[in-house]
Amino acid sequence: MIEPIVTFNDxxxxxxDVKVLKGIDLDIKPAEKVAxxxxxxxxKTTIIRMLMTLxxxxxxxxxxxxxxxxxxxxxxSMVDANExxxxxxxxxxxxxxxxxxxxxxxxxxxxxxxAPIHVKNEDKSTAKQRSIEMxxxxxxxxxxxxxxxxxxxxxxxxxxxxxxxVMRPKVMLFDEVTSALDPELVGEVLEVIRDIAKEGEMAxxxxxxxxxxxxxxxxxxxxxxEGVIAEQGTxxxxxxxxxxxxxxxxxxxxxx
Amino acid sequence: MLAxxxxxxxxxxxxSAFFGYLFAFIAGLCRLSKNVILRKFTGFYVEIxxxxxxxxxxxxxxxxxxxxxxxxLGSNWWVGVIAIALNYGAYMSEIVRGSILAVxxxxxxxxxxxxxxRFQRMRLVIFPQAVRMMLPEFGNxxxxxxxxxxxxxxxxxxxxxxxxxxxxxxxxxxxxxVYLLVLVFYFILALPLIFLxxxxxxxxxxxxxxx
Amino acid sequence: MNIWSWDVFADAFLVIVxxxxxxxxxxxxxxxxxxxxxxxxxxxxxIPFKPLHWVITWIMEFIRSxxxxxxxxxxxxxxPMVPVVGMTLDPFTSAILGLGxxxxxxxxxxxxxxxxxxDKGQWEAAxxxxxxxxxxxxxxxxxxxxxxxxxxxxxxxIIMFKEVPLASTIGVAGILHMANSYGAQYWTYLEPLTIVAxxxxxxxxxxxxxxxxxxxxxNRRFDKKEALNSSKGATA
Numbered sequence: 001m002i003e004p005i006v007t008f009n010d011x012x013x014x015x016x017d018v019k020v021l022k023g024i025d026l027d028i029k030p031a032e033k034v035a036x037x038x039x040x041x042x043x044k045t046t047i048i049r050m051l052m053t054l055x056x057x058x059x060x061x062x063x064x065x066x067x068x069x070x071x072x073x074x075x076x077s078m079v080d081a082n083e084x085x086x087x088x089x090x091x092x093x094x095x096x097x098x099x100x101x102x103x104x105x106x107x108x109x110x111x112x113x114x115a116p117i118h119v120k121n122e123d124k125s126t127a128k129q130r131s132i133e134m135x136x137x138x139x140x141x142x143x144x145x146x147x148x149x150x151x152x153x154x155x156x157x158x159x160x161x162x163x164x165x166v167m168r169p170k171v172m173l174f175d176e177v178t179s180a181l182d183p184e185l186v187g188e189v190l191e192v193i194r195d196i197a198k199e200g201e202m203a204x205x206x207x208x209x210x211x212x213x214x215x216x217x218x219x220x221x222x223x224x225x226e227g228v229i230a231e232q233g234t235x236x237x238x239x240x241x242x243x244x245x246x247x248x249x250x251x252x253x254x255x256x
Numbered sequence: 257m258l259a260x261x262x263x264x265x266x267x268x269x270x271x272s273a274f275f276g277y278l279f280a281f282i283a284g285l286c287r288l289s290k291n292v293i294l295r296k297f298t299g300f301y302v303e304i305x306x307x308x309x310x311x312x313x314x315x316x317x318x319x320x321x322x323x324x325x326x327x328x329l330g331s332n333w334w335v336g337v338i339a340i341a342l343n344y345g346a347y348m349s350e351i352v353r354g355s356i357l358a359v360x361x362x363x364x365x366x367x368x369x370x371x372x373x374r375f376q377r378m379r380l381v382i383f384p385q386a387v388r389m390m391l392p393e394f395g396n397x398x399x400x401x402x403x404x405x406x407x408x409x410x411x412x413x414x415x416x417x418x419x420x421x422x423x424x425x426x427x428x429x430x431x432x433x434v435y436l437l438v439l440v441f442y443f444i445l446a447l448p449l450i451f452l453x454x455x456x457x458x459x460x461x462x463x464x465x466x467x
Numbered sequence: 468m469n470i471w472s473w474d475v476f477a478d479a480f481l482v483i484v485x486x487x488x489x490x491x492x493x494x495x496x497x498x499x500x501x502x503x504x505x506x507x508x509x510x511x512x513x514i515p516f517k518p519l520h521w522v523i524t525w526i527m528e529f530i531r532s533x534x535x536x537x538x539x540x541x542x543x544x545x546x547p548m549v550p551v552v553g554m555t556l557d558p559f560t561s562a563i564l565g566l567g568x569x570x571x572x573x574x575x576x577x578x579x580x581x582x583x584x585x586d587k588g589q590w591e592a593a594x595x596x597x598x599x600x601x602x603x604x605x606x607x608x609x610x611x612x613x614x615x616x617x618x619x620x621x622x623x624x625i626i627m628f629k630e631v632p633l634a635s636t637i638g639v640a641g642i643l644h645m646a647n648s649y650g651a652q653y654w655t656y657l658e659p660l661t662i663v664a665x666x667x668x669x670x671x672x673x674x675x676x677x678x679x680x681x682x683x684x685x686n687r688r689f690d691k692k693e694a695l696n697s698s699k700g701a702t703a
Contacts, residue, residue: 054365083374091371101366105384114380115370160366167370307675308667309629312643316664319656324470399532406534410636417537424544431545432553439533439541446532 011060038224094169154185261416279345284352305346336408395453490641500567505574562634618682
């Protein structure tokens with residue numbers, strides 16, 4: 001039995017009085033590709049934002065590569081993690097955002113190079129070389145010195161992926177990465193994700209509305225509804241053969 | 257003769273701009289600090305200096321501080337510089353604070369996702385963008401500070417306005433020419449600052465992700 | 468020597484407060500002058516004649532980027548000497564003109580930003596409904612252009628209030644002037660100047676809070692993003 005790289009143990013999350021997640025249990029194996037689908041407001045994004053340490057869970061444990069993400073041991077008991085602990089554990093995780101969040105004051109090469117140099121203390125020439133290779137891989141080798149404002153949405157999102165990949169995460173999170181794109185630009189971004197998925201060594205969690213894409217790429221699909229995982233299984237089990245009524249009506253809206 | 261006052265006007269402007277920006281950054285960052293005492297204290301400074309007049313502050317530093325503490329703030333030149341710098345530092349600290357807060361939240365999140373430390377997020381991502389937002393306002397305030405330097409003539413500094421007053425009192429009928437010339441002098445000093453401000457507006461339009 | 472004396476404080480307070488009426492009166496007068504004169508700039512700049520537009524823009528820039536103190540001196544000391552149109556003005560009137568004109572250039576900009584903020588479709592709608600020029604302005608444009616600028620205009624009231632003590636230099640007997648003459652008479656500046664500072668603070672700080680509130684309300688109402696910096700400075 002392979003040890004899971006990510007584990008959620010009865011994770012709850014509330015914003016004020018609103019309970020967004022009501023007990024999430026989840027195991028993700030290394031190199032596994034997981035798609036999370038579900039209606040908006042069901043808490044999909046919150047799951048991966050907690051994994052990226054952008055939101056703190058209200059209760060429950062999140063374990064990444066054997067380390068508890070949000071808690072640390074202090075004098076024999078578990079207390080809330082401090083910034084230092086978080087920095088130690090989140091190095092294994094990378095994230096691509098819906099709205100790209102590229103650094104507008106840097107060229108796209110600098111966008112990719114900055115973190116390896118400053119966070120991983122790589123020397124400049126190595127970081128630069130790796131960044132260029134990664135940008136070439138996502139098809140932007142000719143735009144190295146452009147600023148994000150000069151790129152299309154699809155190109156920006158590909159830069160954002162290169163930027164995250166350069167950090168060599170063990171788990172990569174994709175937060176509705178095509179939702180902010182014009183329809184004709186969605187394809188190029190999905191293509192890159194497909195390529196990354198084929199290489200295989202990284203676990204990937206994708207929050208997405210692209211059902212066909214999920215079917216194609218994901219080993220496992222989770223249907224999140226009203227704060228719980230309502231259905232899970234292989235892509236074809238969940239998307240094509242499920243009898244869950246709410247899932248059916250949710251899928252129906254995408255298939256019409 | 258007016259040109260003799262240029263040295264004082266320009267030196268006061270440069271020094272008070274330097275210290276003004278310095279105070280602005282220190283106070284602006286302190287107001288964002290997690291330390292409540294630091295935040296309250298700088299908030300107090302900012303409100304006091306924004307809530308009263310520069311001319312009152314200048315006189316207070318000039319007349320009252322020596323009486324209160326029995327110390328002289330060095331020369332009148334320093335009194336002028338400190339008054340202008342404290343006053344505009346308070347105003348501009350609000351710009352520093354506002355600009356840092358205006359950098360989009362997604363930028364901090366992206367930097368966190370790349371595992372940058374708090375300090376790295378500030379230094380590499382937030383600050384460079386915030387400074388771009390500050391530039392046009394900083395330019396505007398530079399012109400305001402130039403105008404404010406004319407107040408130092410009231411505490412006996414020999415700036416442009418001081419020499420203007422001397423000329424006027426020696427020949428009353430020349431007053432219109434004299435003051436017009438004084439105004440033109442200030443305007444010539446302001447012109448490069450006006451163009452600088454426009455340039456900064458152009459710069460700041462690029463390279464910022466604001467909410 | 469006694470550094471701080473409450474007796475002096477009380478004594479000076481009674482003297483200085485007498486100047487409060489002048490200070491507040493001058494503030495209001497300057498402000499009204501600037502509000503009205505601001506329209507003058509705004510409309511002059513709308514005349515579609517390039518050279519005139521250019522000249523007006525630079526005159527405004529000139530007034531705005533030179534010290535109000537010098538402008539005050541110009542009107543008080545130099546205006547009487549100007550041939551033909553010159554006349555002697557008392558300090559109070561000089562201060563209204565000097566500070567009023569200086570700030571009218573800022574107020575003019577505020578009006579302009581308000582007018583620019585009116586949706587282009589509104590102009591077209593006014594034309595489509597065949598309004599006269601006058602009706603277009605009074606019924607359509609200005610009612611939409613002015614309300615969003617009210618917080619900014621309020622800010623300028625506070626800014627002008629803090630600039631009014633400049634008038635003490637030409638002898639307007641406001642609170643700063645009273646404090647200075649009290650100080651000169653008894654050779655104690657500490658208490659009088661502190662009183663002046665306190666008076667300014669207790670009047671401007673609550674007003675600033677009020678305007679902040681107003682601004683938030685307006686922003687919500689007009690669905691605008693909060694301004695980066697509400698207290699855009701025009702001081703000197």
